[in-house]
Amino acid sequence: MSNLITAILHALQPWTYHLLFGSILFFILHKYGVSHIQPWFFAKIYNPWLTIYHVKLRSMKQKHFDSMKNHVSADPILRKKGAIRILEIGPGPGFNFEFYPAKSELTVVEVNPFFEEQFFKKQAEHPHIKMDRFVVGFAEDMKDVPDNSVDIVVSTMVLCSVRSIDKALQEVYRVLAPGGKYYYWEHIREYQYSWVLFFQHLLSLTIHRYLFRCSLTNRSDELIKANKCGFSNVEQQRFRTPLGPGIDKLAIFHSAHAKGIATK
Ligand SMILES: C[S@@+](CC[C@H](N)C(=O)[O-])C[C@H]1O[C@@H](n2cnc3c(N)ncnc32)[C@H](O)[C@@H]1O
Structure with a gap:
């Protein structure tokens, strides 16, 4: 354990001042209302920063989404075509395209909105997906998406950032057709190591709040399991993403994850 802590502190050292400076800067910008700079910054750094994460976990994610190909649409027109309607919330640059059935x-x-350009670039690499709409809005209030209208909802690492997980889940439930499925993959509050949880609290009040708008201590797994919306079935597993060498050890702060499928 102490070796791991030393390795993490060592890996953090060259970044400490940049991250602290970045957080203070965004705190000041946030306080004085210049709030569009953070989304621009986040969209710029997200793709190069998290590509490693997505490449490392590709085969696990592939397995998680695999059953989607067997889903039969509730819409008779789509069913005839052998197609399904998917709604993804918070897709960022579109890392999940590759998991969607033809x-x-x-x-x-x-x-x-700063993710839109990267998203459509990625979509061009996946012509087997038909793009219906890119809606700029909140998962907690998807008024542009009718009730009971989608077969599948997907979120990956989004519930850590929404303003209200409960409201987002209510909206997911509302838009799903009966029998529709919600596939989720989220990093969650640390459940094993109290020292990691301590740092998660610290980071969530500073760097992650102002730089990434993300709560490392979110309890999305518990809220989905509590099932206030009334899903007919929730299958969920907690898991840990593997830590790599060097700076990749920092992944310990968001290594606790939950994935699952909730059926309406
Ligand atoms: C950590 S990124 C994950 C991106 C992508 N899902 C992935 O797995 O790479 C979180 C994403 O959720 C989006 N987001 C945050 N709050 C949101 C909300 N309330 N409604 C919809 N999207 C939101 C962010 O803009 C960002 O694209």
């Missing part, structure tokens, strides 16, 4: 029709609700 002929899927995709709508996304993304709060950060």
